[in-house]
Amino acid sequence: MRVADDVVCPFCGCLCDDLRVTIDDNDVITRVDNACALGKTKMLHRMDDRLLVPEVRRDGKLERTTLEEAIDTAAQLLAESRRPLIYGLSSTENDAHRAVYRLAEMIGAVVDNTSSVCHGPSILGRQESGEPLASLGEVRNRAQLVIYWGANPLQAHPRHVRRFVRIPGEYIRDPRTERRMWVVDVRRSATARIADRFIKVEPGSDLEVIEALRALIKGRTLDVSEVGGVPIDELAEAAEELRSVEYGVLFYGLGLTQSRGRYRNIDAAIRLVRDLNRFGKWGMMPMRGHYNVTGANETSTWTTGFPFAVDYSRGYPRYQPGEYTAVDMLRHGEADLLLNIAADPAAHFPRDTVRRMRDIPIINIDPKRNLTSLMATVNIPAAMAGVECDGAASRMDELPLYLRKLVDPPEGVLPDRDIVRLIIERIEGAVDER
Amino acid sequence: MTQEILLKNCTVYDPMNRIEGEVTDICVRDGKIVESVSTDAQVIDVRRRAVLPGGVDIHSHIIGSKINSARSMCPEDHRRAVVPKTPTTRSGVGEAVPSSFVIGQLYTAMGYTTVVDPAVPPMKALACWEEIPDVPVIDILMLPLFSNNMITYHYIEGQDMEGLRGYIDWLLRATGGFGVKVVNPGGTYAWAHNLNAEHLDQTIPEWDLTPNQILTSLVRAVEELRLPHPVHLHPNNLGRVGNIETTIAQLEAVRRARRTSKRKHILHLTHISFDSIASVDEGSTRWEDVASGGLELAEYTNQHDHFTVDLGQITFGPAMTMTADGPFQYLLHRVSHTKWMNITVDVELPGGAGVVPYSYSPKSLANSVQWMIALEYALNIDDPWRCVITTDSPNAGPFVRYPLVISWLMSRRERETWLETLNSRSLSRSTLSGAEREWSLYEIAIATRAAPARILGIDERKGHLGAGADADIAVLDHMPSDSSLSDHPEEIVRVFHSTYLTMKAGTVVHRNDVVNPSGVRRRVFSVQPTLPEATRKRIHNEVGQLIDRWYVHSHTNYPVPRRYRQALESPIPLRPAT
Structure with missing residues (x-):
């Protein structure tokens, strides 16, 4: 039996790194301490629903095959494709991303990560206005007011409140009296129920509420009785409190990025936080979901200059969200092949987009059997990064952390990066033979 | 296998060895400059062009979270300058903040071979080490x-000055900093x-x-x-x-x-x-x-x-x-x-x-x-x-x-x-x-x-062309005997923008306007201070406790793991005690 301490949890953007993992003599994870239910389940049930053997579809049916044949088929499909789309990346480590960009450049593919359907609008907002980014350590040490806007961490990031907010920090000795927590949401979520203040906005009216707060903070009066379902007196009181805070942080989730207004909401939120910096010290942070979606943006940015939605078809990177984003590439019938790696688009994309996926070959690389694997032309099982192979990932505040290998992957199953390198080698080999 | 190169007819500008415009040959063996090479050496005749040591940039933001945030915030910067892939180089973009591959390629073409990134947030050093393999050719500090x-x-x-020294030691070792x-x-x-x-x-x-x-x-x-x-x-x-x-x-x-x-x-x-x-x-x-x-x-x-x-x-x-x-x-x-x-x-x-x-x-x-x-x-x-x-x-x-x-x-x-x-x-x-x-x-x-x-403090191996130096060499497309640069400013811009030839660690990495990073030896220079073992032990414990008290990640996950460093890191000796 072995015990590994300070293990980084490869589930959500919190990347909690205080897990204690117990592994028995048969390389089975028997116990996970300190993790939330989500992280615990990922580790303890790593062998559930696994893809263990490569599969290739023949006559409409998925048949088991060798890794070599799966790689051959994948390489051939990619070589034949005229407009390949590579998508995913957010649930794997950075070296896998780097291999993927090399492949994308080589074959002239479009490469996009899952932020195009989660915090893509946050990135567009940042490209409009910049962004004052907070750090999780300083939230704990200094924040007197923490706002969750359109986010429900108690369910999506279960340890977020406990690790960073409702806990003493160096300059916040008693978080109950010295730190307040607000929630802004369209319904009274689990997180809202434990908040010190809950502001309930009507669905789709976040932008109006933010702009009203900006006006009130600047001392303007608004000649209305309510904005977005919030009484003006309540907003005025909130604005007054915001102005008096010495150190504040705004966490924002998909409730803000994916509701009406989208990147305009984020742009406005950034400007709100920027305005507040005239009164106190304010920062903000997106509540990133997949554990390494932040890393996917970073690796894409240093390699291509752009955080997502990159097209290599001209031999150099181009960027166009709305055009080279995966949903748009599929919905427009533009992509003639999908290479999916470390994501499950069939489960998360809009229905008409998923319908389009049926018309094109799909190469699917993932540890698990998921909805995309059921539609795939080729399935290649992958090792689970941070459990079965090492690598690096980025926390939601852009802190890089090293993910350790705890146990061996199932027999014959390789890390994502090695699978992609084999595909690259196979395509390069085919070019040389010609 | 020994690799020898003879650079013939160099008009040498090597201030560390007090050589100003002397015409001579430079011998290279296994990535280093040496006194002489055998007759088997590959000969490159540079025909009296100006030859300088590879450029050393003491302050340039090339890796890490600040430049990457700038890249992601400013796509408008990148559309002005695109760099297609070539048979020898990767593609990229960027004018003010180029992408990683482009940075290494541009420096190489300019004859620079060593660059200092002057502002690394220590706890994010891992991201720098991840990025470095994607910045080709140049040595980095x-x-x-x-x-x-x-x-x-x-x-x-x-x-507690001993503590401060100990912390500097601890942090430089944890991050591979210089x-x-x-x-x-x-x-x-x-x-x-x-x-x-x-x-x-x-x-x-x-x-x-x-x-x-x-x-x-x-x-x-x-x-x-x-x-x-x-x-x-x-x-x-x-x-x-x-x-x-x-x-x-x-x-x-x-x-x-x-x-x-x-x-x-x-x-x-x-x-x-x-x-x-x-x-x-x-x-x-x-x-x-x-x-x-x-x-x-x-x-x-x-x-x-x-x-x-x-x-x-x-x-x-x-x-x-x-x-x-x-x-x-x-x-x-x-x-x-x-x-x-x-x-x-x-x-x-x-x-x-x-x-x-x-x-x-x-x-x-x-x-x-x-x-x-x-x-x-x-x-x-x-x-x-x-x-x-x-x-x-x-x-x-x-x-x-x-x-x-x-x-x-x-x-x-x-x-x-x-x-x-x-x-x-x-x-x-x-x-x-x-x-x-x-x-x-x-x-x-x-x-x-x-x-x-x-x-x-890297002048034993960088910044000169004497025996023992790294064979980092910039050959400018300029014959000092033919013309004076000061009268032809447009010539100055041309010859410093793109070298006739750049050599890095004995490998020709730029010639005829083609950058070729393949097979070049590159390093990240770090330092390893000397401290009494008792001090190091005390500080190791104290810093671990301070990190666990003030940060929200564990001190055990702070240092950059060997996996990212072993192929690149090379410690530079401390200054002599006298």
């Missing part, structure tokens, strides 16, 4: 930030309270410490540790009218602390364009009153020899400002009304670094005066060995504009052409228009090669 860090303050406030960067000491910390530290003797929030105490303690610790490179200083009040006073006051504070060190230069003052702003009206801080402090700093430099500088020369056109000086960046955002990023880095930079895009225009009085500061300085100093050419890339413009900077230093005619384009009110704010001096090619070789290597 990293300077972690120390000056707004609670653990640094803990030891200085407790007057030296100590000081940025606006106390000021970026105060920024966590929306404040700055404008006075060198003011107390900063939460600590019984002043900017001067922080700076001089770090200088002392670095000297006691005998690190190869002295403290690398970005002073307080950067980018403000009248800050020449602060800068000279800080230099004076360090001079007074000098007696603790036997080393001549105990401080490197970086990007003086931003630190040497005077005013026509003493005491005024209004941009209307801006004047160049270049001459004043040059005169101070000629009187006192305890420090070295790099220029951070302003260039006109798009740039990207990025510093660990959060309050400065916020100020710049408020005056320029452009996008603003602030990047908080836990207890190492509670106020946060900043990124603001900026474009310098000769129409602006302020920008015109800023342009003259560093040139005025460089044309009035006695000793080019204490002066390095940089643009604080990309803060005062991207490094690809070095050829322009060189043309301004080498050619009075070229300067006059540019002076004519400036805001006319600026001309009386500096003595530059009367400056007649023209730097020689030899002096340029000092300020881009020999001096930075020496200031960094």
